[in-house]
Amino acid sequence: MDINQSWNAALKLIEQEISSSIGFETWILPIVPVGIDGSRFLLQVSDNVCKEILEKRHLTLIRSALKNVTGINYDIVILTEGEKTPVHTTAEVKKEESGDVARNLNPKYVFSSFVVGNSNRMAHAASLAVAESPAKAYNPLFLYGNSGLGKTHLMHSIAHFILDKNPAAKVLYVTSETFTNELILSIQNNKNEEFRNKYRNIDVLLIDDIQFISKKEGTQEEFFHTFNALYESNKQIIISSDRPPKEIKTLEDRLRSRFEWGLIADIQPPDYETRIAILRKKADRDNLHVPDEVMAYIAKNIVSNIRELEGALTRIVAYATLTNQEITLALTEKTLRDVYSENAQAPLTPQLIQEIVARRYNISVEDIQGNKKPKNIAFPRQVSMYLCRKLLDISLPKIGESFGGRDHTTVIHGISKIEKQMENDEALKNTIMELEKEIKER
Numbered sequence: 114m115d116i117n118q119s120w121n122a123a124l125k126l127i128e129q130e131i132s133s134s135i136g137f138e139t140w141i142l143p144i145v146p147v148g149i150d151g152s153r154f155l156l157q158v159s160d161n162v163c164k165e166i167l168e169k170r171h172l173t174l175i176r177s178a179l180k181n182v183t184g185i186n187y188d189i190v191i192l193t194e195g196e197k198t199p200v201h202t203t204a205e206v207k208k209e210e211s212g213d214v215a216r217n218l219n220p221k222y223v224f225s226s227f228v229v230g231n232s233n234r235m236a237h238a239a240s241l242a243v244a245e246s247p248a249k250a251y252n253p254l255f256l257y258g259n260s261g262l263g264k265t266h267l268m269h270s271i272a273h274f275i276l277d278k279n280p281a282a283k284v285l286y287v288t289s290e291t292f293t294n295e296l297i298l299s300i301q302n303n304k305n306e307e308f309r310n311k312y313r314n315i316d317v318l319l320i321d322d323i324q325f326i327s328k329k330e331g332t333q334e335e336f337f338h339t340f341n342a343l344y345e346s347n348k349q350i351i352i353s354s355d356r357p358p359k360e361i362k363t364l365e366d367r368l369r370s371r372f373e374w375g376l377i378a379d380i381q382p383p384d385y386e387t388r389i390a391i392l393r394k395k396a397d398r399d400n401l402h403v404p405d406e407v408m409a410y411i412a413k414n415i416v417s418n419i420r421e422l423e424g425a426l427t428r429i430v431a432y433a434t435l436t437n438q439e440i441t442l443a444l445t446e447k448t449l450r451d452v453y454s455e456n457a458q459a460p461l462t463p464q465l466i467q468e469i470v471a472r473r474y475n476i477s478v479e480d481i482q483g484n485k486k487p488k489n490i491a492f493p494r495q496v497s498m499y500l501c502r503k504l505l506d507i508s509l510p511k512i513g514e515s516f517g518g519r520d521h522t523t524v525i526h527g528i529s530k531i532e533k534q535m536e537n538d539e540a541l542k543n544t545i546m547e548l549e550k551e552i553k554e555r
């Protein structure tokens with residue numbers, strides 16, 4: 114298969130996975146495959162905005178589609194027109210030599226791009242201390258905070274810092290979902306030994322979103338032993354979660370207490386000044402000229418999630434570029450109104466979708482999030498899951514989490530049930546269309 118054939122085959126898989134056809138047409142279809150360089154698959158896009166959106170949202174999907182098609186786990190490199198293929202620096206080569214280790218680190222998530230404010234000062238200082246003296250400052254370091262507030266950014270920054278100082282260090286960053294999946298695969302393929310070697314022979318282990326192992330006893334058991342093995346050999350462990358250990362339901366006490374051995378640092382939503390500073394930094398980094406009043410408008414209206422804050426700026430810049438207009442306050446208001454409806458303060462969340470669905474089916478949001486099984490409750494719950502998948506840009510485990518901590522396989526089951534039923538059930542199709550409309554016009 115040549116590069117174009119591989120890419121075209123991958124496109125088909127990607128299209129099935131992307132929930133919105135607009136997203137596929139806007140960001141994926143225009144990509145041009147331009148070469149393969151060793152283990153790197155090179156893709157070209159028109160500008161930095163596209164590049165950023167792809168890197169932020171679709172890299173994993175592209176990588177896994179290409180892997181499916183070619184059998185090779187390529188590193189995906191996105192270039193803008195005219196941009197040269199990046200040459201590996203010695204440090205990068207060294208990083209790659211240490212296997213999986215640094216491959217999944219976002220190069221943009223470094224300490225120098227992290228804006229420090231009152232809301233994250235302690236988490237930042239603790240992360241820096243751990244990066245400077247792994248296994249000596251705080252072990253484990255437990256970072257927690259709501260979604261989109263910079264936990265992953267800080268974790269990657271620690272990993273980069275340690276690797277820059279010591280490229281031979283074995284630093285492993287994984288999400289708890291990856292940890293669980295690899296554990297399951299290792300059991301299925303009788304490769305438990307390999308799994309243990311991978312996770313226990315490292316210097317620094319960073320596990321993101323640990324809350325997802327709370328319902329998985331087997332994973333907790335394995336993680337408990339991994340934790341002990343690393344801790345006893347004086348290796349650094351860094352954990353992140355959306356809540357503190359004591360609030361992670363069904364987490365075994367022995368794990369909970371270990372998480373509390375070191376330092377627990379929280380990240381709160383940024384204040385107005387920090388939000389402005391974050392926007393300013395992003396604009397400067399990308400060489401964007403954005404008027405102050407536009408920054409102020411975004412920072413006033415998007416208050417609780419930095420990913421959304423940055424997303425709003427990216428969207429405005431993309432809209433202005435695509436329609437060849439200047440970035441003005443009027444354009445900003447219009448663009449954000451389209452995204453967040455009339456009220457820019459109420460971004461779409463699973464909770465909002467659940468509320469609208471609950472109202473339609475005359476049940477409560479607690480019913481939707483709870484465990485009751487009767488059809489008049491289970492069905493609207495599955496409808497809500499389907500709508501969350503379709504309308505929100507969040508992962509299946511995150512959707513499961515907002516339905517009372519359900520497993521992502523339950524979410525997949527719920528969604529596919531609705532999809533199947535919609536094939537032959539016009540009334541359901543209509544209801545879903547109406548619900549979508551209501552949600553978008555909320």
Ligand SMILES: Nc1ncnc2c1ncn2[C@@H]1O[C@H](COP(=O)(O)OP(=O)(O)OP(=O)(O)O)[C@@H](O)[C@H]1O
Pocket residue numbers: 222226227228229233258259260261262263264265266267355391419420423
């Ligand atoms: N203090 C900050 N300065 C600059 N950028 C930030 C800061 N905090 C977060 N960001 C940016 O916000 C985005 C979301 O951050 P990140 O992915 O680290 O959040 P998170 O807390 O891990 O979220 P989740 O729990 O959903 O995974 C990233 O692009 C990150 O670079």
